Amino acid sequence: MPDDGLIRRVKALACTAPLQALEDNKGSLGRVDARPYHMVELALHTIDQVAMAMDFDKGAEHAKVIEQVTHFAAVQVPEQQGHEHRVVAEWVLHKLINIGTLDRGFTWTYGRVDGEGTYSRYAFDFKLLVEHSTSDGHVYLRVTDEAINVLVGALDTDVESAQVAAEHKLEYLINRGRLEDAKLAAEQARYRTVQYGEYLRQYLDATRRDVRAVDWEQQVPTLLEDALKHIEARYRHESAILTNITEHRDGARDARKKRQAAGLVDIVRECIHRHMQLQARLQGAGALFRKEQDRQQFSGPPQRAAVDVFNQLLVPLLGLSVGAAVAPVSDFFRFGVAPVPPAVTSMGSLVGRLLTVRSESSVYAGAVPVPEVQRDGEAVRFSEEDQHIAGKLIDLAVEETRSLSALLSEARVHGPSVERLVLHDAVHAFSPALSEAMLRGDSTVLIATPAVGELDVPSLGGDELLISRVGLKAPEGEWDDDVSRDEEFDE
Known part of the structure; x- marks a missing residue:
């Protein structure tokens, strides 16, 4: 069998x-x-x-x-x-x-x-x-x-099951105090995270080459949905593990145990950072597919691959004598150079060209027309006062929640420009760039979530949004030792 x-x-x-x-x-x-x-x-x-x-x-x-x-x-x-x-x-x-x-x-x-x-x-x-x-x-x-x-x-291990098994093994080893074995398990979990990201990168690279080679109707959307669920579960699990490791590090009296726990903290934090990078890529995968679909639709038929002169011609010929290499080189250039069509294809065209009177060409091509350039009015822009008012309206306090209809109603009092700026910020808050905000060191970020009902705005349609500002954890390496662990991971 x-x-x-x-x-x-x-x-x-x-x-x-x-x-x-x-x-x-x-x-x-x-x-x-x-x-x-x-x-x-x-x-x-x-x-x-x-x-x-x-x-x-x-x-x-x-x-x-x-x-x-x-x-x-x-x-x-x-x-x-x-x-x-x-x-x-x-x-x-x-x-x-x-x-x-x-x-x-x-x-x-x-x-x-x-x-x-x-x-x-x-x-x-x-x-x-x-x-x-x-x-x-x-x-x-x-x-x-x-x-x-x-x-x-x-070899050929399922990424999701291997990641879950490695994290449960890591948690068990930490609880039992076997930090040396826990370090090996944490490194294996980190390699699995790298492998999961590599799978996604290969799908995106294949999409850039040919969108028809990837199943964006069922396969990839299922993968993206599973990956987002994977990130959510892994981030919650690894945050709990990180809290447990930190407790071991702070409570250990042996200097060797402290060093081992500190190394584990760095590895798990790197896993969390890689998951955040993977989440940013997952959120942009749909936009990349639509962009490549539009680009490849108007790029024309695929072209034939070019000949590799070095590996397909030069390297084999170096092992031949001069007499034996003349024929392959001649064949290569004869077939590689495009044929030149003859200038005269029939007797009638030959007679017509011979009887054509040659015209005297002028030294100058003639007067160059001077185009009339008209200045267009400057494009309508938002004034600094409009931007200041809109920023003040959208600058909510942490954990404060407002509906988009209420914000637009207040902005409409100051004019349509302010209302447009508030709407622009709210739309961008629906899919915030969390990884970029954390790299910049922002302490808060504006988010928008769907709400029940529709917008109560006469000139606009669509679902209602709830606008809120939430806090972000501090970037890696910038935690304050005096701050409790609950505050470090509070979102």
Whole structure:
């Protein structure tokens, strides 16, 4: 009978094969004596540094990763010189990227028994580190799902169930005081958070390339809804865990326990920060789909991919002699250059061109008309007084709630411009940019929630909104030790 569990374990071992190959082939590094280094540890440390530096838009920079791995290599073999540590770090990074191959991937052959008892062989293609270019021209490193699974010791694990299990395990270990094991569980939960964000990034990247390749009718909306529920539950759970860890840190008398608890606090806070980044991306996913749909609808038919001259022509020809390389090069340029249509296609067109009287061309093209430019009146803008009045009306106290109809009624007394400004702020408050407000260090944010009923405004229609101003927690690293934990996490 088919054994899916066996295949999962084989694939899990396949992902560790490139790391074991580093240990087996470290003697081939002729410039440096690499035998004292533990290459598997250096490879795991490299993958760890790239995973922790990733976000939705960018990844890890090559130079910074090499610098961090160089420090770790210097700790392993302190008797070696500094440039030797750097050579080893670069070699490990290049091997994990698999530089030197055409697709920069690894392949592992495994077998599978089908329902009829027939044993067949298949190829499992995977990558550990990949390079991604951004719109500004920079190239960053990102880890793949296989690399994350190497770190946590599993393959093809459901992200949601793994995250919940890791958090329950973390809470249990903290309650039992096993902080060393709790630190490992917290790091695994953090890797799962990175993997969940990577899944969403792949959907968005596929949408940017072709909106038809992603199911935005059922699959992606279900994913977005599940992800928002995931963030809500994880944020509540991790906040409770963070409170528990802080109690252990403050109540511990052993200095070692305090340091371990402080490290756990940093890891859980980073998980909360990553969840907030994921929430911001989820809220903008629908707008990105509509934008890409409009852009790709008018972009025309897809173009054929360009020929890779370096890998498809130059590299194969370097191994040939001059006589053998002439024919492929001639064929390439003959088929690569577009054909030029003849100027004369028939005898009638040839006779007509020969009998055409040549006209004397003038040196000057003629008088250049001077366009008449008219100044348009300046666009109507909101005055500073209107903005001041509107800001004063919308500047509610913390936990104060007003209906949008009441605010617009007060603003209408001061004129239509003030009413328009208040309506503008209220609409933006319906989907506030929480992550940007926290990065700026704002202590409060204006939010709007739907209410029962419709707007009581003659010139406008729609549902009623409740406008309120709520407080935000302080950014990371800026908590006051004298403030109670209940106030730190009060929203």
